[in-house]
Amino acid sequence: MQVRTPLTVITGPLGSGKTTLLRHILDSFPKKIAILMNEFGEIGIDTKIIQGKNVQMADLGGGCVCCSLLGEFEAAVNEIIDSVDPDNIVVETTGVAEPDALVFDIQESLTKVRLDGVVTVIDADAMVKYPSVGHTTRIQIEAADTLLLNKVDLVSESELKAIEDKLRSFNEVASILHTKRCQVDPDLLFGIGRERVQPQPHHVHQLEFESFSTTSPATFERQCFEEFADSLGTDVYRAKGFVRFPEGNYLFNFVAGRWDLEPFQQEGTELVFIGKQVSDRKAEILDRLKSCEQ
Numbered sequence: 302m303q304v305r306t307p308l309t310v311i312t313g314p315l316g317s318g319k320t321t322l323l324r325h326i327l328d329s330f331p332k333k334i335a336i337l338m339n340e341f342g343e344i345g346i347d348t349k350i351i352q353g354k355n356v357q358m359a360d361l362g363g364g365c366v367c368c369s370l371l372g373e374f375e376a377a378v379n380e381i382i383d384s385v386d387p388d389n390i391v392v393e394t395t396g397v398a399e400p401d402a403l404v405f406d407i408q409e410s411l412t413k414v415r416l417d418g419v420v421t422v423i424d425a426d427a428m429v430k431y432p433s434v435g436h437t438t439r440i441q442i443e444a445a446d447t448l449l450l451n452k453v454d455l456v457s458e459s460e461l462k463a464i465e466d467k468l469r470s471f472n473e474v475a476s477i478l479h480t481k482r483c484q485v486d487p488d489l490l491f492g493i494g495r496e497r498v499q500p501q502p503h504h505v506h507q508l509e510f511e512s513f514s515t516t517s518p519a520t521f522e523r524q525c526f527e528e529f530a531d532s533l534g535t536d537v538y539r540a541k542g543f544v545r546f547p548e549g550n551y552l553f554n555f556v557a558g559r560w561d562l563e564p565f566q567q568e569g570t571e572l573v574f575i576g577k578q579v580s581d582r583k584a585e586i587l588d589r590l591k592s593c594e595q
């Protein structure tokens with residue numbers, strides 16, 4: 302009988318640290334890992350961040366793996382097993398995905414894998430800024446075997462305790478690990494051997510978030526771009542991508558009003574903007590960005 306490949310699902314709200322966790326796993330876990338990514342937004346930014354790390358990748362394209370891509374998902378899983386025979390498969394879902402349907406599908410229909418565990422990354426800073434837990438986040442918390450309470454550097458001890466109590470009220474069994482930049486021993490995430498069975502979900506998933514993207518061959522003036530980033534907070538919840546300044550190329554990440562720039566080898570400028578009614582502000586945001594071109 303063929304041994305089933307263990308599959309781990311990484312889920313969690315937009316910008317909570319899922320890609321940061323993947324990068325950490327790839328740097329620190331000495332196994333042959335294959336990654337499947339599902340992104341929200343037209344350009345696969347995360348795929349490009351992970352590429353080059355000597356890892357086998359499959360990009361599921363735009364959309365939400367929870368509701369529209371299950372057939373494509375199964376085909377990608379089978380192809381990756383047949384072509385590279387990985388020790389572990391890791392699936393990163395988009396921040397807007399509700400993982401219960403995916404978990405059900407893996408447990409019920411996928412014959413070549415077994416669900417090893419679900420890791421949900423939670424943004425402690427966002428939980429303080431937006432304390433009411435939305436429907437999608439709640440499902441992500443409930444599905445978890447491991448809850449990574451991430452970004453602990455941005456909140457106080459008492460805030461952390463309150464968040465932990467809230468997580469516990471939604472999920473009594475998951476282990477809760479506090480992390481900064483998802484620095485966790487990968488052995489704690491793999492080999493879980495999940496036995497909890499997911500009942501078939503019956504949700505109709507309505508996307509709350511919209512996104513748009515832009516690309517540009519231009520070089521941007523850094524100070525102007527930083528002012529542009531400071532101004533994004535009211536319109537955008539999440540933005541990410543690559544931007545070219547005179548001094549080099551950078552990875553730009555914006556989550557809930559905070560942003561950073563990290564030197565990154567990726568030519569050109571391509572950015573994705575995600576927010577609740579972000580399409581209404583598209584023209585204005587792109588005009589402000591264009592004014593920073595050199």
Ligand SMILES: Nc1nc2c(ncn2[C@@H]2O[C@H](COP(=O)(O)OP(=O)(O)OP(=O)(O)O)[C@@H](O)[C@H]2O)c(=O)[nH]1
Nearest residue numbers: 314315316317318319320321396451452481482554
């Ligand atoms: N201060 C702080 N920032 C963090 C921490 N972990 C991640 N970040 C930052 O949070 C931002 C988003 O991280 P990502 O790993 O891209 O988040 P994600 O969950 O993959 O985002 P989506 O795929 O868009 O949902 C980046 O700027 C990270 O550097 C942390 O523990 N502390």
